[in-house]
Amino acid sequence: MRTPTSLAHLAAIAATSVLHACATAPLVQGVGLSSYDSMAPSDGLVTKSRIHVKKEQVLAAKTINIQSTVFTPEVAPKLTNAHRELVANAVDRALCINLSDRFKVVMPYEPADLTVRASVTQATETDEIAAGVSVAASIGMNFVDVGVPLPTPRVPIGLGHLSIEAEAIDPLGQQQAAMIWARGATALFSSPKVSKASDAYDMAEKFGEDFGLLLVKGETPFGNGGVGGIDLPSWQKINSTMGFAPKYAACENYGRSPGIAGFVGGQIGLPPEWTDSGAKRASQ
Numbered sequence: 001m002r003t004p005t006s007l008a009h010l011a012a013i014a015a016t017s018v019l020h021a022c023a024t025a026p027l028v029q030g031v032g033l034s035s036y037d038s039m040a041p042s043d044g045l046v047t048k049s050r051i052h053v054k055k056e057q058v059l060a061a062k063t064i065n066i067q068s069t070v071f072t073p074e075v076a077p078k079l080t081n082a083h084r085e086l087v088a089n090a091v092d093r094a095l096c097i098n099l100s101d102r103f104k105v106v107m108p109y110e111p112a113d114l115t116v117r118a119s120v121t122q123a124t125e126t127d128e129i130a131a132g133v134s135v136a137a138s139i140g141m142n143f144v145d146v147g148v149p150l151p152t153p154r155v156p157i158g159l160g161h162l163s164i165e166a167e168a169i170d171p172l173g174q175q176q177a178a179m180i181w182a183r184g185a186t187a188l189f190s191s192p193k194v195s196k197a198s199d200a201y202d203m204a205e206k207f208g209e210d211f212g213l214l215l216v217k218g219e220t221p222f223g224n225g226g227v228g229g230i231d232l233p234s235w236q237k238i239n240s241t242m243g244f245a246p247k248y249a250a251c252e253n254y255g256r257s258p259g260i261a262g263f264v265g266g267q268i269g270l271p272p273e274w275t276d277s278g279a280k281r282a283s284q
Contacts, residue, residue, distance in 0.1 A: 025161040025184035032070060032119035033167045035175045044222040046186060047210065053177040055218035058168065061113035061176070064103040064215070065250070066095050069164075070119035076200070078125045083197035086272065087204050089279045091118055091164065093254035094208020097240045102216045105248040114176060114215070118166035118207075125196040126185070127158020134192035135269030154192045159185040160199025164207050168215055177214055181207050195271030202272075254279050 027048050029036065039050040069088040076084065095116060096105055106112050134154040161184030168177040183206055185199040192198070213221035236247040243259025246252060258265070258275040265275040 025182040026122070026163065027180050027182045028121040028163040029180055030119055030121040030165050032117065032121075033165055033175070033178055033180075034169060034173065035167075035178070039178060039180065042220040042222050044210075046189075047181065047183045047206070047222065049182070049210070049220075049222065050180045051178065051214060051220055052175070053214060053218060053220075057170070057176045058114070058215055058218045061168075061170075061215075062104060063106055063112040064099055064114045064116060064168070065106050065108050065110055065112040066092055066099070066116045067108055067118075068092060070117075071123075072120075075120050076123035076125070079123065079197055079200070082273065083195075083200075084120075086276060086278055087123065087162070087197055087200045088120065089254050090201050090204035090272075090276070091120075091208055092279075093251065093257065094205045095212060096248070096251035096254060097237055097246060097257075098208050098212025099215060100236055100240070100247040100251065101212070101234050105250045107250050107253075111171065114168040114170060116166060116168050116211075116215075118164055118211070120162065120164050121180075122161075122163040122182075123200045124160050125158075126160040126193070126199045128194050128196060130155040130157040131192040131198065131269065132194045135194065153187045154185075154190065156187040159187065159190070160196075160203075161185065162200045162203035162207065164204075166207075166211050177218075179211050179214055181210060183207070191266045191269075193266060193269050193271055195273060198272055201276075252280060 025048060027050060039052045042049050042051045069091040071084045071088040073081070073084070095118070099105055131154070137152055161182065163182040165180045166178070167175050169175050183203050185202065190199060190202060210221045240246045240251065241257050241259070243256050246256070255277050262272070262275045
């Protein structure tokens with residue numbers, strides 16, 4: 001009979017091995033940046049990126065606006081228009097929330113020290129059947145008493161990924177920061193949801209965090225050997241993520257985060273389109 005200690009050891013071994021069972025996430029360069037010069041590799045544990053940042057100029061900026069993320073049908077032909085709109089809006093919302101930590105975020109049509117422009121360069125869909133099997137297995141493990149909490153890996157089939165490029169330009173159109181970014185879902189650390197867009201949707205939030213940190217700190221978010229620092233989230237970020245009013249009115253354009261409904265829905269595998277109401281419509 002295995003003791004809790006031995007089970008925990010097995011879980012650690014499983015975590016290490018399953019970490020490599022992730023969607024291949026190639027960095028895909030598009031044509032949306034004003035410049036691709038001076039970009040250098042800067043990778044995290046499960047994230048690939050190339051970045052360029054002028055730290056002094058970025059840290060001197062006080063106001064920022066966010067242009068709508070571009071996500072064309074050619075980039076992900078197997079996703080519907082509704083899926084693409086959901087993912088693009090998730091990018092914009094995550095950027096707005098994370099940039100609010102230091103910048104005053106103004107409306108997209110208002111002048112600002114920096115303007116953010118992002119475009120999705122590649123996205124692969126999530127296999128809904130494999131995700132459904134993973135959800136069922138995860139729920140089933142809740143009824144198994146093994147003495148210690150054990151992660152339930154996803155079926156490592158049909159894991160989605162997302163590649164995005166973005167830049168921040170000044171009022172003269174000069175690039176002050178840029179990033180090409182890619183990340184794929186992992187079998188151990190990505191929650192399965194029964195939707196073709198689910199992994200791309202989750203990765204959209206991760207991108208918003210990473211590009212937001214690039215501009216808030218003026219340096220790579222993947223420091224310390226690729227693992228990044230440990231920063232406690234600000235109160236405004238906690239409130240926004242929980243679905244409460246964001247710090248700036250400009251962020252309301254992207255709708256509020258699903259909050260508790262999104263968290264619970266994610267735990268039982270509900271599609272994000274069921275819990276995320278998306279961007280506010282112009283008529284509202």
